[in-house]
Amino acid sequence: MSHCADICLALIFLSVLLGMAANRLMELVKIMAFQGTIVSILPVLLEAGQRDAAGLGFMAVMLTVKGLVMPLALYAAIKKVANLREVEPFVGYRASIFSALALVLAAGFIDRTLAPFMPPTHVMLMPASIATIGAGFFLMMARRKAITQVIGYLMLENGIYLTGIALAGETHSQRLLEFGVLLDLLAGVMIMGIIINRINQTFDDVDTGMLGSLRD
Amino acid sequence: MLKSTLIMLAAMAAAPVLAAITGRVKAWLAGRRGPDWTLNYATLAKLLRKTPVYSRSTTYVFRLGPLVGLATILAALAFLPIAGRPPIFSFAGDVVFVFYLLGLGRFFVVAAALDTASPFEGMGAAREALFGTLAEATVFMVLFLLQQTHGGMSLATYLAATTAGPGMNGAALVLAVIALFMILLTENSRVPVDDPTTHLELTMIHEVMILDHSGPDLAMIEMGGWLKLLFYATFIADIACPFRGGPGDYLLYILALLVIYGGIGLVESITARFRMSLVPKFILTSFALAFFALIFTMEMPG
Amino acid sequence: METFFLAISFIIAAGVLPFLFLRSSRLMRGSAVIMTAAGGLTGLLFAARAMTTATPPAATFLLPGGLRVLMQVDAVSAFFLLPIFLVAPVAALYSFHYTRAQGPRAAAGYLFFSLLTAAMAAVVCAADITGFIIAWELMSISSFFLVIHDFGKKESRRAGYIYLLFAQAGAMVIFATFALAYGKSGSLDFASFATMPAQARILVFVLAFIGFGSKAGIIPLHTWLPHAHPAAESHVSALMSGVMIKMGIYGMVRFYAILRPPGPGCAMLLILTGAVTGVLGVVLALGQHDLKRLLAYHSVENIGIIVLGLGIGMLGAATGHPLMALLGFAGGLLHVLNHALFKSLLFMGAGSVQRGAATLNIEQLGGLMKRMPLSGTCFLAGSLAICGLPPFNGFVSEFLVYSGGFQGVANSEAQMFTALAAVISLAVIGGLAVACFTKVVGVVFLGEPRSEKAKIAPPAGRCMQAAMVLLAVACLGIGLGAPWFIALARRAAGPLLATPTPMPAPLDTAAYAIALAAAGFLLLLAILAAGRGLLAHGRPAESATWGCGFSSPTPRMQYTGSSFAAEIVGFYRPFVIIRRDFSGIHGLFPPLSSFRSHTIDLVELGIRRWLARSVMALTGKIRWLQHGHIQLYIAYIFFAMLGLLLWLMV
Incomplete structure (x- = not known):
C-alpha cells in the first residue's frame, strides 16, 4: 500500500510539472482532472489511511468532485468561450519548468525546516503538498487568462487538501474543513464562470491583462 | 560472453521486426491492415542491392556518416545488458563512454547532412543538434540517479539483474521511466518531436537529414535507427522490469518491449507533432522529471 | 636543473x-x-x-x-x-x-x-x-x-x-x-604561505583565483580572449590559447597546493564558476561568425571544464573523499595537456583557412575539405577531440572529470547537488560543443564554397600541414594510450592530494578499458567499412544534391552558420542576446534590403556599459588635476614626497 502511495506522490509531482509547463488550456484541464483523481485516492493508500466504509465513501465524493465535476465545469466554460486555446503565459515555458525545479527544491527545504514541528507523516507528502500549493500560486500569477486563475485556485485547493492529510492526526475535523473548502470552491468556480461569461460577452475576450485598463 | 553475444545478435536481428510492431499498432488504431512483418527486412535487402548516388557537393565525410552512425550504435549495444543478462563488455565508467560514442554518431550524421550543401538538410541538422544537447542533459541526470541508487559507473551494474542493493523506489522509477520514454521519442525522432512517416522536408528532423543518402548508405542509416530504438527500449525495459536471473526474464523482457513499441505506436496515433518551438519544452520536462526522481530517491532511500 | x-x-x-x-x-x-x-x-x-x-x-x-x-x-x-x-x-x-x-x-x-x-x-x-x-x-x-x-x-x-x-x-x-x-607569513617563499591561519588562506586563495582567473579567462573575466586571439598570428594564438592561458590554471593549482583552503566553500566556488564558464563559453562560441573568435570562446569553455575538474578535486579533498579528489585533479590536469594539443591544432587549422581563403568569416567559407583535404581532416580530428568524443584525447580527461563527479554520492546534500551540477553542466557542454563543431566543420569545410576566394583556396604550406598532422596524431595517441597519460596526470596530481591515493582496481582497469574500447571501436568501424566495400555494386553515380524540386540551387542558399546556431543560442536567451538588424522590405518594388545578426556577450556589454562608464565618470571628477604643464607635475611630485616624509616622521 505504501508503495502505491509513493507512486501517487510521484504522479502528483508529475502533474505539478506538467501543469506548469502546459501550453494548451484543454491540456491543463486534463491535468487537473488527473491531479484531482490522484489526490482523492491518495488518503486511502497511505499507511494511516482509513479504508472502512466512511473513508471509501469520502473518497468517492472527493473523486466525483475533484476528478469529474470540476474538470467538466472547466471544460464547459472553455468550450463556451471562443478564443480559448493557448494559456498565454507572462512567464515563458522554459522559465516555468525551471521555476518548477526551484519550487520542488524549495518544497524539500521547507519540509526539512518544518519537520521538527509537525506530526510524523508519510515521506514526501509535505513536499508534494507545498509544491502543489506553490504551483497553484504560480499558475495564478504567471498566466494571463482568467480561467487559468480558476485552475490555479483549484490546484491550490488540492495542495491545501494534501496538507490537511499530512497534518490530520484524527480525520474527523479535517473532513469538516475539507468540505467547507470544497463548498467555497464550488461557489467560487461558479461565480468565476459567470463572470468570465460576462466579461466575454462584454469585451469579446477574457484577457485579464486588458482589465488593467479599466482602473480609474 | 558467448551467451551475451548470442543474445545480442538475436536482439539485433529482431530489431527491424520490433520496429514493425509500432507500425502495426498505428495501422490497427487507424483501421488499416498495416505493413507486412517482414517489410523492414525486405527494405534492407532492396537498399543493399542498389548502387548509391552521391552528390557532387559531398566529400568523404558524407560517406563516413552512415558508417560511423551504425558503428557507434553497434558498439553502444555491446555494453547494454539485455533482459538483465550481463553485457558483452563492461567496465567502470562505460556509461560515459557509451553516451559519448552516441554523441560521436550524432556528430557525423549532422556533419554528413551539412556536407550536401542542401538548405533543408542544414535545417534538420540544426534541430538535431539542439535537441541532442538537451536530451543529453536528461540522460546524464538519469545516469546520476542510477549512480545514486546502484553505485558503480557501468550499465551492467545499473541495469543487469541483481538480487542485492536497494535499487530504486517505485515513485522514482515511475518518474524516471516516463522521462526516459520522452527521451526515447526525442532521440529516435518519433511523434510528438518528429514525424517519421511524413516526407515533407520542412517539418522534419531525422528524415530530412538523410534525404541524400541512398543504397547501402541508407540501409545502414535505417538499421542504425532501428538499433537505436532497440537500445533505448532495452534501457527502459531493464530499469522497469524486476529481473531475477531466471528464464522468465526473457518473457518479461519481450513483454516489456512489446509494451514500449506498442506505446510508441499509441502515442503516435493519438498525439500531433509539436510545432518545433515547443520541442525544447518537451525535453526540458523530461529533465525536470528525472530531477524529481532524484529528489525522491534522496528523500526515500531504499 | x-x-x-x-x-x-x-x-x-x-x-x-x-x-x-x-x-x-x-x-x-x-x-x-x-x-x-x-x-x-x-x-x-x-x-x-x-x-x-x-x-x-x-x-x-x-x-x-x-x-x-x-x-x-x-x-x-x-x-x-x-x-x-x-x-x-x-x-x-x-x-x-x-x-x-x-x-x-x-x-x-x-x-x-x-x-x-x-x-x-x-x-x-x-x-x-x-x-x-x-x-x-x-x-x-x-x-x-x-x-x-x-x-x-x-x-x-x-x-x-x-x-x-x-x-x-x-x-x-x-x-x-x-x-x-x-x-x-612574512616570507617571499611560496612554501611558507602554508603557515598562515585558515581564514587568511581562504582569502588569499579566492584572491588568487580571481587574479589568475583573468589570465585563464573564466567568465566574467574572459572578454580579452575573443579580441586578442583573432588579432594575433595563428601560431601565436595557438601558443597563447593552448598554453598561456593555462598559466592562470597553473597559478590556481599552485596556490591550492600550497594553501589547501579548508572547507568545501572554495570548491563550490570553483565548480559554480566552471559550470557557468563552460556552458556560457560554448553558447557564445556558437554565435560567432569569426572562426578565431569562435575558437577563443571555446578556450573559455575548456577552461570551464578544467576548473570544474579542479573544483571536483577540491570538493573531494575537502569532504574526505580521496578518490573523488584524485579523479577531479587528474582529469583537470590532463585536460590542460589535451586542450593545449587540440586547441593549438584548431588555431593552426584556422590559420590555414585564413592564408588560403583570405578571410575568417565562416559565412564566406565552405567546401574547403576539397581544396585542403589534409588540413580539413586534421581540423576534423581536432574538432572531435575538443568535443570530448572517443577515440580522441578530449574524451580521456572528460572521462576522469565525469568519474570524479559521479563519486559525489549522497554523503551530504550540498556535496551531491554540487557534483550533480558539475555532471549536468559537463553533459550540456559536451552536447553544445558537438553542435558548435558540427557547425564549424560543416560550414567551413563541407558543402559548397560561399565566396569566390573560398573556391580557389590553395592548400596550406607543407610545414603548416606537418605541424597539424603531428598534433592530430598526438590527439589520437593520447586517446588510444589513455592508461599512460592517466598515470602521468595522477603523478602530477600527487602534490595536490593530502595523502597518496591509489586508484581502486575497477578504475585502474577502466583506464585500460577506455583505450581498448576506443581501439575496438576503430576496428569495428574498419570492419564495417570493409563490409560496405564488399557490398558495393558497380560505380556509385554522381549527381547534384536533391534540391527538393527546386531546379537551380546556389551555394548562397545553403544553411549558414548563424542560422544553424540561431535556435540553440536562442534557447539560452536571457544570458546571451542575438541582435538582429533588418532594413525591412518597403514598397511595391522593394530595393535591396539587408539583414545581419550577431551574438552579444552580455559580460562585455556590462563592462562597457556600467563598469567603464562609472569609472569614466569617477575619473572625470578628478580631471582638474591634469593640466599638461610640466611645472605642475613637478609640484605634485614634490608635495607627494614632502607628504610621505612628514607621514614617516609622525
Whole structure:
C-alpha cells in the first residue's frame, strides 16, 4: 500500500510539472482532472489511511468532485468561450519548468525546516503538498487568462487538501474543513464562470491583462 | 560472453521486426491492415542491392556518416545488458563512454547532412543538434540517479539483474521511466518531436537529414535507427522490469518491449507533432522529471 | 636543473638568432624553428625526468640588487612544462610557412615568441614571489607585443589595449594576493604561505583565483580572449590559447597546493564558476561568425571544464573523499595537456583557412575539405577531440572529470547537488560543443564554397600541414594510450592530494578499458567499412544534391552558420542576446534590403556599459588635476614626497 502511495506522490509531482509547463488550456484541464483523481485516492493508500466504509465513501465524493465535476465545469466554460486555446503565459515555458525545479527544491527545504514541528507523516507528502500549493500560486500569477486563475485556485485547493492529510492526526475535523473548502470552491468556480461569461460577452475576450485598463 | 553475444545478435536481428510492431499498432488504431512483418527486412535487402548516388557537393565525410552512425550504435549495444543478462563488455565508467560514442554518431550524421550543401538538410541538422544537447542533459541526470541508487559507473551494474542493493523506489522509477520514454521519442525522432512517416522536408528532423543518402548508405542509416530504438527500449525495459536471473526474464523482457513499441505506436496515433518551438519544452520536462526522481530517491532511500 | 637552463638558452637563442639572418628569410625562420625544436626536446627531456624523480630539482640564484630567486620543479610544475615544450616547437614549425611573406619583420615576432615561451617555463618553475612576478610580467608583456604585431590595423591595437588592460588588472590582483600572503607569513617563499591561519588562506586563495582567473579567462573575466586571439598570428594564438592561458590554471593549482583552503566553500566556488564558464563559453562560441573568435570562446569553455575538474578535486579533498579528489585533479590536469594539443591544432587549422581563403568569416567559407583535404581532416580530428568524443584525447580527461563527479554520492546534500551540477553542466557542454563543431566543420569545410576566394583556396604550406598532422596524431595517441597519460596526470596530481591515493582496481582497469574500447571501436568501424566495400555494386553515380524540386540551387542558399546556431543560442536567451538588424522590405518594388545578426556577450556589454562608464565618470571628477604643464607635475611630485616624509616622521 505504501508503495502505491509513493507512486501517487510521484504522479502528483508529475502533474505539478506538467501543469506548469502546459501550453494548451484543454491540456491543463486534463491535468487537473488527473491531479484531482490522484489526490482523492491518495488518503486511502497511505499507511494511516482509513479504508472502512466512511473513508471509501469520502473518497468517492472527493473523486466525483475533484476528478469529474470540476474538470467538466472547466471544460464547459472553455468550450463556451471562443478564443480559448493557448494559456498565454507572462512567464515563458522554459522559465516555468525551471521555476518548477526551484519550487520542488524549495518544497524539500521547507519540509526539512518544518519537520521538527509537525506530526510524523508519510515521506514526501509535505513536499508534494507545498509544491502543489506553490504551483497553484504560480499558475495564478504567471498566466494571463482568467480561467487559468480558476485552475490555479483549484490546484491550490488540492495542495491545501494534501496538507490537511499530512497534518490530520484524527480525520474527523479535517473532513469538516475539507468540505467547507470544497463548498467555497464550488461557489467560487461558479461565480468565476459567470463572470468570465460576462466579461466575454462584454469585451469579446477574457484577457485579464486588458482589465488593467479599466482602473480609474 | 558467448551467451551475451548470442543474445545480442538475436536482439539485433529482431530489431527491424520490433520496429514493425509500432507500425502495426498505428495501422490497427487507424483501421488499416498495416505493413507486412517482414517489410523492414525486405527494405534492407532492396537498399543493399542498389548502387548509391552521391552528390557532387559531398566529400568523404558524407560517406563516413552512415558508417560511423551504425558503428557507434553497434558498439553502444555491446555494453547494454539485455533482459538483465550481463553485457558483452563492461567496465567502470562505460556509461560515459557509451553516451559519448552516441554523441560521436550524432556528430557525423549532422556533419554528413551539412556536407550536401542542401538548405533543408542544414535545417534538420540544426534541430538535431539542439535537441541532442538537451536530451543529453536528461540522460546524464538519469545516469546520476542510477549512480545514486546502484553505485558503480557501468550499465551492467545499473541495469543487469541483481538480487542485492536497494535499487530504486517505485515513485522514482515511475518518474524516471516516463522521462526516459520522452527521451526515447526525442532521440529516435518519433511523434510528438518528429514525424517519421511524413516526407515533407520542412517539418522534419531525422528524415530530412538523410534525404541524400541512398543504397547501402541508407540501409545502414535505417538499421542504425532501428538499433537505436532497440537500445533505448532495452534501457527502459531493464530499469522497469524486476529481473531475477531466471528464464522468465526473457518473457518479461519481450513483454516489456512489446509494451514500449506498442506505446510508441499509441502515442503516435493519438498525439500531433509539436510545432518545433515547443520541442525544447518537451525535453526540458523530461529533465525536470528525472530531477524529481532524484529528489525522491534522496528523500526515500531504499 | 641544468637541462632546464639549457632548454631555456636554446629557446632564447631561437629568438635572437633570426636577427643575425635578416637577409635570408628562409635561414631566419629555419634557425628559429630548429632552435625552438632543440629547446623543446631538451625541455621535454627535463620535464619527463622531473616527473619521475622523488626529490624535485631546485635552483637558487641572485639577481643584481640582491634579490634572491628560488626555482623548484615538482610534479605539478613538470606537468605544466609538457604543454609548453610540446606546443612551442610545433607552433614554430607551423610558422615556417605561415610567416613566409613577412620578410625581416618576422624576426621581431620570433623574439617575442621565444621570450613568451621562456617566460612561461619560468612562471611554472618559480617558487618565490620575486621570480614569479618577473616571469609573469615578462609573459604578459611579450604576449602583448605578439598580439599587436599587426599594429597598423586599428582592431589589432584595440585588441592589444584590451588585452593589456586585463593582463595588468589581473596582475594587480595577483600582486595584492602576494602582498597579503607576504604580510601574513612574512616570507617571499611560496612554501611558507602554508603557515598562515585558515581564514587568511581562504582569502588569499579566492584572491588568487580571481587574479589568475583573468589570465585563464573564466567568465566574467574572459572578454580579452575573443579580441586578442583573432588579432594575433595563428601560431601565436595557438601558443597563447593552448598554453598561456593555462598559466592562470597553473597559478590556481599552485596556490591550492600550497594553501589547501579548508572547507568545501572554495570548491563550490570553483565548480559554480566552471559550470557557468563552460556552458556560457560554448553558447557564445556558437554565435560567432569569426572562426578565431569562435575558437577563443571555446578556450573559455575548456577552461570551464578544467576548473570544474579542479573544483571536483577540491570538493573531494575537502569532504574526505580521496578518490573523488584524485579523479577531479587528474582529469583537470590532463585536460590542460589535451586542450593545449587540440586547441593549438584548431588555431593552426584556422590559420590555414585564413592564408588560403583570405578571410575568417565562416559565412564566406565552405567546401574547403576539397581544396585542403589534409588540413580539413586534421581540423576534423581536432574538432572531435575538443568535443570530448572517443577515440580522441578530449574524451580521456572528460572521462576522469565525469568519474570524479559521479563519486559525489549522497554523503551530504550540498556535496551531491554540487557534483550533480558539475555532471549536468559537463553533459550540456559536451552536447553544445558537438553542435558548435558540427557547425564549424560543416560550414567551413563541407558543402559548397560561399565566396569566390573560398573556391580557389590553395592548400596550406607543407610545414603548416606537418605541424597539424603531428598534433592530430598526438590527439589520437593520447586517446588510444589513455592508461599512460592517466598515470602521468595522477603523478602530477600527487602534490595536490593530502595523502597518496591509489586508484581502486575497477578504475585502474577502466583506464585500460577506455583505450581498448576506443581501439575496438576503430576496428569495428574498419570492419564495417570493409563490409560496405564488399557490398558495393558497380560505380556509385554522381549527381547534384536533391534540391527538393527546386531546379537551380546556389551555394548562397545553403544553411549558414548563424542560422544553424540561431535556435540553440536562442534557447539560452536571457544570458546571451542575438541582435538582429533588418532594413525591412518597403514598397511595391522593394530595393535591396539587408539583414545581419550577431551574438552579444552580455559580460562585455556590462563592462562597457556600467563598469567603464562609472569609472569614466569617477575619473572625470578628478580631471582638474591634469593640466599638461610640466611645472605642475613637478609640484605634485614634490608635495607627494614632502607628504610621505612628514607621514614617516609622525
